[in-house]
Amino acid sequence: MGNVIEVQNLTKEYKNIKAVDALSFEVREGEILGLLGPNGSGKSTTINCILSLLNFSKGSIKLFGSEMKPDAYELKSKVGVVFQDVAVFDELTVYENIDYFCGLYIKNKGIRKQYIQDALTLVGLEEFTKFRPKQLSGGLLRRLNIACGIAHKPKLIFLDEPTVAVDPQSRNNILDGIKQLRDNGATIVYTTHYMEEVEILCDRVIILDKGAILASGTNDELKELAKIEEKITVEISNLDARYIEAIKQFETVDMVTYSDNLLLITYQKGKNNLVALMDFLKQEGIEYSKIYSERPTLNDVFLELTGKELRD
Numbered sequence: 010m011g012n013v014i015e016v017q018n019l020t021k022e023y024k025n026i027k028a029v030d031a032l033s034f035e036v037r038e039g040e041i042l043g044l045l046g047p048n049g050s051g052k053s054t055t056i057n058c059i060l061s062l063l064n065f066s067k068g069s070i071k072l073f074g075s076e077m078k079p080d081a082y083e084l085k086s087k088v089g090v091v092f093q094d095v096a097v098f099d100e101l102t103v104y105e106n107i108d109y110f111c112g113l114y115i116k117n118k119g120i121r122k123q124y125i126q127d128a129l130t131l132v133g134l135e136e137f138t139k140f141r142p143k144q145l146s147g148g149l150l151r152r153l154n155i156a157c158g159i160a161h162k163p164k165l166i167f168l169d170e171p172t173v174a175v176d177p178q179s180r181n182n183i184l185d186g187i188k189q190l191r192d193n194g195a196t197i198v199y200t201t202h203y204m205e206e207v208e209i210l211c212d213r214v215i216i217l218d219k220g221a222i223l224a225s226g227t228n229d230e231l232k233e234l235a236k237i238e239e240k241i242t243v244e245i246s247n248l249d250a251r252y253i254e255a256i257k258q259f260e261t262v263d264m265v266t267y268s269d270n271l272l273l274i275t276y277q278k279g280k281n282n283l284v285a286l287m288d289f290l291k292q293e294g295i296e297y298s299k300i301y302s303e304r305p306t307l308n309d310v311f312l313e314l315t316g317k318e319l320r321d
């Protein structure tokens with residue numbers, strides 16, 4: 010499979026800030042690429058440069074193998090964009106809004122009717138076709154925003170934080186819809202502040218910081234970068250401090266904390282950490298209610314690499 014986006018050496022400067030600094034990456038056909046980064050790391054600037062909404066000082070951007078320019082209308086018709094801020098017409102109904110945006114690219118009325126139907130089904134708004142935006146809940150409004158951005162069946166879709174402040178039902182609907190778009194053959198660039206979404210949705214992730222790539226790879230590849238390899242949590246009451254000190258001496262242990270009856274141990278590496286810990290607890294006659302082991306989450310990796318929480 011080829012590359013749908015090729016960004017090479019992209020640099021965008023505002024007066025005295027390099028918002029994007031010699032950035033190079035590609036997006037492969039049929040993948041969902043997650044673009045992650047703390048606030049101000051250059052995500053929006055990168056996307057706006059790719060869409061030719063912003064000029065840039067250096068570098069090149071190709072979409073579907075051709076150079077992207079402000080007047081590359083043929084290329085633009087293959088692209089769908091769902092911005093974070095909802096942009097629909099208040100005076101039009103749900104159906105009319107989708108019809109309007111789809112009509113910018115699809116002139117044939119018969120085809121457009123089918124495409125609108127497909128978009129309504131994808132976001133689950135079939136029952137709301139006659140509603141106006143003001144009558145919709147926040148979650149349904151976001152679904153309409155998505156339907157308007159993707160109804161013309163673009164091959165490349167940009168989604169900028171489409172699930173911010175939506176209810177769980179709409180969130181699940183949106184995530185399912187995005188997977189379906191990918192399964193139907195679209196390539197997707199997804200920005201979000203929700204790490205769990207990246208874990209379940211994205212085939213590959215790029216972590217940006219200060220306009221440059223800090224790390225990239227699949228979820229598993231990124232987790233390999235983390236210093237921590239395993240986290241074990243034990244629900245345990247009134248644990249004596251001397252046991253905590255003893256656990257800290259285990260060979261592969263990184264850190265041990267104990268608060269609110271939760272003992273949390275992180276390990277840098279090692280096999281059978283869980284068995285060794287359970288053996289120790291048994292040997293010392295320490296009772297516990299639950300014990301479980303987890304791999305580090307992407308959030309742990311992100312924190313380790315950037316020193317920041319994603320939701321700063």
Ligand SMILES: Nc1ncnc2c1ncn2[C@@H]1O[C@H](COP(=O)(O)OP(=O)(O)OP(=O)(O)O)[C@@H](O)[C@H]1O
Pocket residue numbers: 023024026027028046047048049050051052053054055
């Ligand atoms: N119009 C502008 N003029 C000057 N500086 C800007 C402008 N737009 C963005 N910047 C700066 O460029 C850098 C990158 O901003 P950008 O909006 O691309 O980040 P982001 O990762 O999308 O952030 P967020 O997650 O908050 O949307 C920041 O330092 C920002 O302050």
